[in-house]
Amino acid sequence: MIDWEFVQVAVEAPLSHPLTYRLPKDLAAQASTGSRVRVPLGKRSSAMGVLLGQGAASEKFEIKDISAIVDEPFLGEKTLKWLKWLAQYYLHPPGQVYSLAFAPGAEFRKKKSNKRSPTFLREAEGKTSKAAPTPNADQKGAIDSIAKSVSEGKYETFLLYGITGSGKTEVYLRTIENVLALNKQALVLVPEISLTPQLIRRFVERFGENVAVIHSHLTPRERADQWWSAVKGEKKILIGARSALFCPLENLGLIIVDEEHEGSFKQEEQLKYNARDAAIMRAQFSSCPIVLGSATPSLESWHNVKLQKYKLLKLPNRVENRPLPVIEIVDMRLEKENRREKGFVDRPYWMSELLNNEIVQVLNNKEQGALFLNRRGFAQFVICQSCGFTESCPHCSVTLTAHNRGLRLDCHYCGFQKQIPRLCTSCTKDIYTSVGLGTESVAEDLKKLFPDSRIARADRDEINSRESLEALLDKINNHEVDLIVGTQMIAKGHDFPNLTLVGAILADVGLHFPDFRSSERTFQLLTQVAGRAGRHQKAGKVIIQTYIPEHPAIQFAMKHDFENFSQQELKFREELNYPPFGKLASIRVQGTDLAKVEKSADDAKLRILNLQKINSDYNNLEILGPCEAPMAKVRGKYRYHLLLKVISAKMMNAFLQHLTQNLDWLEPGVKLSVDVDPLHLL
Numbered sequence: 001m002i003d004w005e006f007v008q009v010a011v012e013a014p015l016s017h018p019l020t021y022r023l024p025k026d027l028a029a030q031a032s033t034g035s036r037v038r039v040p041l042g043k044r045s046s047a048m049g050v051l052l053g054q055g056a057a058s059e060k061f062e063i064k065d066i067s068a069i070v071d072e073p074f075l076g077e078k079t080l081k082w083l084k085w086l087a088q089y090y091l092h093p094p095g096q097v098y099s100l101a102f103a104p105g106a107e108f109r110k111k112k113s114n115k116r117s118p119t120f121l122r123e124a125e126g127k128t129s130k131a132a133p134t135p136n137a138d139q140k141g142a143i144d145s146i147a148k149s150v151s152e153g154k155y156e157t158f159l160l161y162g163i164t165g166s167g168k169t170e171v172y173l174r175t176i177e178n179v180l181a182l183n184k185q186a187l188v189l190v191p192e193i194s195l196t197p198q199l200i201r202r203f204v205e206r207f208g209e210n211v212a213v214i215h216s217h218l219t220p221r222e223r224a225d226q227w228w229s230a231v232k233g234e235k236k237i238l239i240g241a242r243s244a245l246f247c248p249l250e251n252l253g254l255i256i257v258d259e260e261h262e263g264s265f266k267q268e269e270q271l272k273y274n275a276r277d278a279a280i281m282r283a284q285f286s287s288c289p290i291v292l293g294s295a296t297p298s299l300e301s302w303h304n305v306k307l308q309k310y311k312l313l314k315l316p317n318r319v320e321n322r323p324l325p326v327i328e329i330v331d332m333r334l335e336k337e338n339r340r341e342k343g344f345v346d347r348p349y350w351m352s353e354l355l356n357n358e359i360v361q362v363l364n365n366k367e368q369g370a371l372f373l374n375r376r377g378f379a380q381f382v383i384c385q386s387c388g389f390t391e392s393c394p395h396c397s398v399t400l401t402a403h404n405r406g407l408r409l410d411c412h413y414c415g416f417q418k419q420i421p422r423l424c425t426s427c428t429k430d431i432y433t434s435v436g437l438g439t440e441s442v443a444e445d446l447k448k449l450f451p452d453s454r455i456a457r458a459d460r461d462e463i464n465s466r467e468s469l470e471a472l473l474d475k476i477n478n479h480e481v482d483l484i485v486g487t488q489m490i491a492k493g494h495d496f497p498n499l500t501l502v503g504a505i506l507a508d509v510g511l512h513f514p515d516f517r518s519s520e521r522t523f524q525l526l527t528q529v530a531g532r533a534g535r536h537q538k539a540g541k542v543i544i545q546t547y548i549p550e551h552p553a554i555q556f557a558m559k560h561d562f563e564n565f566s567q568q569e570l571k572f573r574e575e576l577n578y579p580p581f582g583k584l585a586s587i588r589v590q591g592t593d594l595a596k597v598e599k600s601a602d603d604a605k606l607r608i609l610n611l612q613k614i615n616s617d618y619n620n621l622e623i624l625g626p627c628e629a630p631m632a633k634v635r636g637k638y639r640y641h642l643l644l645k646v647i648s649a650k651m652m653n654a655f656l657q658h659l660t661q662n663l664d665w666l667e668p669g670v671k672l673s674v675d676v677d678p679l680h681l682l
């Protein structure tokens, strides 16, 4: 019940501010701050919005009436404050941010839901619960520290740094027990790809019907059911990928972000938020602790531990003191000679003698091996042997990748495909040859080398849905395949009992990206990949093949030495003022007319410099660009970008507000987007 005549409404439209509406008397009884409303907007007769608070009459504008209050639970105060922060920090239209806290598929709430749990929960519910392991001393220390904050109901960020297989999930489960004892709710965020039946089962075995799960494979009705069962408090635990963070839980007692270093917590389109960072703010507004878990924490989080903003909890050993796998590095520069001397001319160049021998042994022992290569396809590109022409995408500035045994060419950015021409498009004299490895060609080579083994591929060409991923995981668990070739898709989080050999085919792939995080990413990936091997009774072995064995990311990964790796890497970041020391934002300007894009990019820089001129505090500003983005053209649009580097989040926000509060200075047809704390600079 509200008795204001005028109210502020954040309308779901690209507007930088809420609008004022009149609340008709007959709707006032149902209305409340945080209600979802329908309003007229411009020519549209009906747009959705959220009622934010009292508004004021205006002489200048005609004020329209709210047309309806939508019958849905309204957003509580803590949620509203957090959403407001999100819109400001990431410079996204508030109405579009608020709308994310309403479950899509709300129309299903009216119809009676059949109350049957989705399949993944039904399967898990039938299981008799296994006895929970007794926590070891390190786990107990972590559980007790978090329990204290949970019971005090105060905000604190914990970084649970536990090596692979150290029992982090068990810490989460025990901690959630403490949350339930206080009759509060727990929110667990995991990367979409780790949200496997295996993981869900562990939660359901412990907490039965108290678990709600949101992931991309639910029907709209299932999604709405899971969402509302958590909002209404029928279920106390909500597990989901990043978007579950928007579920408006008002009684939060704990947030967990597993694999906090994962890039997939960052949404790269529309609201470009990082769910880990947004979750920390959510915990602050909710006065509850948050636990960030990882075997390879992000340097941002590690730095915050050093600054004593986060509290460090360490699990330095695998459970039951199982050994970490032995990691061996193969210097591929020496392999060519080796191959010639020993007469292994038939073996593909990417396969070292050591890796080959280990695969033979794994197959003899009836165990499993996994080979990782972070590049899918049959070949990286094709080139004409006579004139050197390469086939590139007509819409994007990249070469096309060969797939389907080199018969088809794909663009990995826009999805463009074509059959490979029989002769070179340019000189029409010669045929193309394939250059560069991909998971598809590695799998082909393996089939020839080990014709009796069962080989599966795990990349986005083979695995394009949640169902196909789960089917593959089952196959690996049931030992229906012997060798797996994959991208990072299956590199993380999984626990395969019979997997004893892991090979990184070309560890250097990620090191050549023009991105200051490439070293950190490679270290993380190698550590995660290595963590898949030998997690059970059988010992594991890891082989890293590389042409730059002396690279720190590779050396420290070999020694399982996160702490020294990050110390060295942080020093380098500090020298260059990169995050976590400086703050970054990338500003992208794009459009179909190159000249207009260039002009707007220059104007953007001028506007920022103008603000700096009138504000003497703003002297610590670096602007890189404007220049062509590394991907200079995508889907037919030219892209320019600027990179801002400043020393504080507050200053960054001031510059970006100034730049985006109105956009009428942009050339017609040109779009501007801002990415605060960008993870990828392409």
Ligand code: ADP
Residues within 6 Å of the ligand: 133, 134, 135, 136, 139, 162, 163, 164, 165, 166, 167, 168, 169, 170, 171, 319, 320
């Ligand atoms: P992480 O999440 O750190 O990779 P998990 O929590 O998945 O590790 O633990 C690995 C395995 O060890 C799981 O099967 C888990 O049930 C088991 N486990 C966890 N804690 C203990 C413990 N204290 N004693 C014995 N086994 C444990």
Ligand code: ZN
Residues within 6 Å of the ligand: 393, 394, 395, 396, 411, 412, 413, 414, 415, 416, 635
């Ligand atoms: Zn393309």
